[in-house]
Amino acid sequence: MQRSSPTILWFRKDLRLSDNHALSAAVARGGPVIQVFILEPEDGGTGPMGSAQRWWLHHSLSALSKDLETRGSRLILRRGDAQKVLEALVKETGAEALHWNRRYEPVGMDIDGPLKQHFRDAGLTVESFGGQLLHEPTRLKTTGGTPFRVYTPFWKAVDAGGDPTAPIDAPKAIAAPDRWPDSEALDDWALLPTKPDWAGGFREMWTPGEAGAHQRLKHFISKGLRGYRRGRDFPAEPHVSMLSPHIALGEISPAQIWHATIGLPASVAAEDYVHFRKELVWRDFSYHLLFHFPELPRRNWNARFDDFPWRDNKTGLRAWQKGRTGYPIVDAAMRQLWQHGYMHNRLRMITASFLIKDLMVDWRDGEAWFADTLVDADPASNAASWQWVAGSGADAAPFFRIFNPITQGEKFDPEGTFVRRYLPELAKLPNEFIHKPFEAPEQVLRKAGVVLGETYPQPIVDHRKARETALSAYQEISAGAKSGVRE
Numbered sequence: 001m002q003r004s005s006p007t008i009l010w011f012r013k014d015l016r017l018s019d020n021h022a023l024s025a026a027v028a029r030g031g032p033v034i035q036v037f038i039l040e041p042e043d044g045g046t047g048p049m050g051s052a053q054r055w056w057l058h059h060s061l062s063a064l065s066k067d068l069e070t071r072g073s074r075l076i077l078r079r080g081d082a083q084k085v086l087e088a089l090v091k092e093t094g095a096e097a098l099h100w101n102r103r104y105e106p107v108g109m110d111i112d113g114p115l116k117q118h119f120r121d122a123g124l125t126v127e128s129f130g131g132q133l134l135h136e137p138t139r140l141k142t143t144g145g146t147p148f149r150v151y152t153p154f155w156k157a158v159d160a161g162g163d164p165t166a167p168i169d170a171p172k173a174i175a176a177p178d179r180w181p182d183s184e185a186l187d188d189w190a191l192l193p194t195k196p197d198w199a200g201g202f203r204e205m206w207t208p209g210e211a212g213a214h215q216r217l218k219h220f221i222s223k224g225l226r227g228y229r230r231g232r233d234f235p236a237e238p239h240v241s242m243l244s245p246h247i248a249l250g251e252i253s254p255a256q257i258w259h260a261t262i263g264l265p266a267s268v269a270a271e272d273y274v275h276f277r278k279e280l281v282w283r284d285f286s287y288h289l290l291f292h293f294p295e296l297p298r299r300n301w302n303a304r305f306d307d308f309p310w311r312d313n314k315t316g317l318r319a320w321q322k323g324r325t326g327y328p329i330v331d332a333a334m335r336q337l338w339q340h341g342y343m344h345n346r347l348r349m350i351t352a353s354f355l356i357k358d359l360m361v362d363w364r365d366g367e368a369w370f371a372d373t374l375v376d377a378d379p380a381s382n383a384a385s386w387q388w389v390a391g392s393g394a395d396a397a398p399f400f401r402i403f404n405p406i407t408q409g410e411k412f413d414p415e416g417t418f419v420r421r422y423l424p425e426l427a428k429l430p431n432e433f434i435h436k437p438f439e440a441p442e443q444v445l446r447k448a449g450v451v452l453g454e455t456y457p458q459p460i461v462d463h464r465k466a467r468e469t470a471l472s473a474y475q476e477i478s479a480g481a482k483s484g485v486r487e
C-alpha cells in the first residue's frame with residue numbers, strides 16, 4: 001500500500017546513497033522522502049568540524065545533492081539545533097517518520113538518544129540503523145563479557161564473526177513530496193576558505209563525494225592492494241588507499257570496502273587483503289574504545305600520564321605545525337598535511353612521536369592540530385591514535401618506543417623521494433644527507449643550494465638529548481603513585 005505521509009531522512013556523516021540503510025528503509029516505507037542535512041553547532045563529534053573537513057563537507061554535500069537530483073529528489077540544508085530543525089520540518093511537511101544512521105561520538109549520542117524519545121513521544125516512527133562501522137560497538141565483547149581493550153583479540157573476534165553484512169544498492173528512485181520545504185544555500189554556510197584560499201592543493205588531490213570514493217576504491221584494488229602489507233609503510237609508494245576522508249564523512253561504508261576485497265584474483269595475496277581489512281578494523285576498534293570510554297579525546301586512558309610534565313613549548317609546537325623542525329621527514333610530512341589535508345600513516349606516527357617525545361608537547365595539542373587540518377579528521381581514530389603514540393592509550397605503543405626521525409626517514413623513504421616532493425629546498429641533496437642535512441659537509445650543502453638556518457632550518461632539538469629527557473620524565477611518572485587504566 002502506498003503511504004502518503006513523508007519520511008524525513010536525516011543525513012549526518014553518511015553522505016551516500018548506496019549501502020545507506022536508513023535511506024533504503026525510508027524508501028521502502030513508501031511515500032515521499034525528505035532528505036535533510038543539519039549543520040549542527042557541534043558537529044556530533046568532539047567539537048566543531050575542523051577547517052579542512054569543512055572544505056570536504058561543502059563538496060560532499062554538493063555531490064550528494066546532485067546525486068539525489070538524478071533520482072528526482074533533493075537535499076534540504078538547514079542550520080541549528082537538530083531537534084528544533086527537525087521539529088520545524090515535521091511541522092512543515094507533515095512527516096510521520098524519521099530515519100537516521102547511528103553515530104557513535106559522545107556528543108552525537110547525547111543528542112540522538114533524547115531526540116529519538118522526544119519524537120517517539122510526539123507520535124512519530126523513529127528508526128535508527130547501523131552501517132557506519134563494520135560492527136556495532138556493543139556487539140563484540142571479550143569472553144568475560146567486557147569491552148575489548150586490546151586490538152589483537154578484537155580483530156580475532158571480528159575475523160571469527162565472518163564477513164559483515166553485504167552492502168545494499170542505492171535506491172533507483174526516491175519519491176518526492178508535492179511541495180519541497182525551503183533549503184538554505186550551501187554557499188551561505190561559508191565552509192570554503194576564501195581569504196586566503198588555501199585549498200588549491202586539496203582540489204588537485206581529491207574528488208569528494210560518493211562517486212569519487214568508489215573511483216578511489218577501484219583504483220586502489222586494481223593498483224595499490226598488491227603489495228599493501230609491505231608497501232603501506234613507505235610514503236612515496238602508492239600502496240595506501242587514501243580512502244580515509246571518504247570514510248570519515250560516510251561517502252562509502254566500511255562494509256562496501258570490506259566486500260570489495262572478497263573474490264579477488266589469485267594474484268592478490270591473502271596477506272595483502274587481510275592486512276588491509278585489519279587496518280579497517282582499527283577504525284572499528286577506535287570507535288569501540290571511544291564508545292566505552294567517551295573521554296578518550298580529552299583524558300589519558302592511563303591515569304599515570306596525568307602527571308606527565310608536558311612543556312608549554314609554543315615555539316616548538318609552531319615549528320612542528322609549519323614543518324620547520326629541521327628534521328626533513330617530520331617537515332615533509334607536516335607540509336603534506338598542510339598542502340593536501342592528509343598524511344601517510346607511517347608519518348602520522350613519526351610526527352606524533354616527535355611532538356610528544358622530542359618536544360614534550362601534550363598529545364592533545366597535536367590531536368587538535370590534526371583535527372583542524374586533516375580532511376579525514378575522525379574523533380575516534382584521531383584520539384585513539386594520539387594516545388597510542390603517547391603510550392597513554394589502550395593497547396598503546398610503549399612510551400620508550402621513541403621514533404628516531406633520521407633512521408625512520410632512511411628506512412621508509414630510502415631515496416628521499418617523499419622528502420624531495422614536499423621539501424623542494426632540499427631536493428638537490430644527495431641521498432646520504434637527505435634525512436640529516438645538518439650532518440652534511442659545507443661543500444655538499446653549497447652544491448645543493450642549502451643554507452642551514454636560511455633556506456632550511458637547523459634542527460630545533462638534538463634528538464638524542466631530547467630522547468633522554470623524555471625517558472627520564474617517563475621514569476618519574478612510572479615511579480609515581482598513580483597507575484593503571486581508568487575504569
Ligand SMILES: Cc1cc2nc3c(=O)[nH]c(=O)nc-3n(C[C@H](O)[C@H](O)[C@H](O)COP(=O)(O)OP(=O)(O)OC[C@H]3O[C@@H](n4cnc5c(N)ncnc54)[C@H](O)[C@@H]3O)c2cc1C
Pocket residue numbers: 232239240241242243244245247248279280281282283284286343344345346348349352370374376377378379381382383385386389
Ligand atoms: C597520530 C595519528 C592520528 C590519526 N588520525 C586519524 C584521523 O583523524 N582519521 C583517520 O581516519 N585516521 C587517523 N589515523 C589512522 C591512520 O593514519 C589513517 O586512517 C590512515 O593513514 C588513512 O590513510 P588511508 O586511507 O590511505 O589508509 P589505508 O592504509 O588505506 O587504510 C584503510 C582504512 O583503514 C582505516 N585505518 C587505517 N589505519 C588505521 C589506524 N591506525 N587507526 C584507525 N583506522 C585506520 C582508515 O579508515 C583507512 O582509510 C591516525 C593515525 C595516527 C598515528
